[in-house]
Amino acid sequence: MGPSEHIIHTFNFIAPAWWMALFCALFARFVLRRWLSASRWGVLTQTFWGGVLGTLILLGGLWLWGVDGKMATYGALVLACATAQWLMCQGWRR
Numbered sequence: 330m331g332p333s334e335h336i337i338h339t340f341n342f343i344a345p346a347w348w349m350a351l352f353c354a355l356f357a358r359f360v361l362r363r364w365l366s367a368s369r370w371g372v373l374t375q376t377f378w379g380g381v382l383g384t385l386i387l388l389g390g391l392w393l394w395g396v397d398g399k400m401a402t403y404g405a406l407v408l409a410c411a412t413a414q415w416l417m418c419q420g421w422r423r
Contacts (some may be wrong), residue, residue: 343387345387350378361418378417379414
């Protein structure tokens, strides 16, 4: 496998984390507007931190089970991104 295939596989590995982070940020922006009055974070910042956290979750799942694509890892990814979004929007104050 050449370098271009490694790059493509790496992007495909981390793509779910970044799409979930973007979805959570946009969902909060358009649906949960009352939470955003207290938030100082923009959509790009929320997406960045959610994507970084999600990538770490995926790497942890790969390390723990030795394979990627486990449903438990994706469940942890959804839970972590939603929790990070809730924290960035200061959901505990609502």
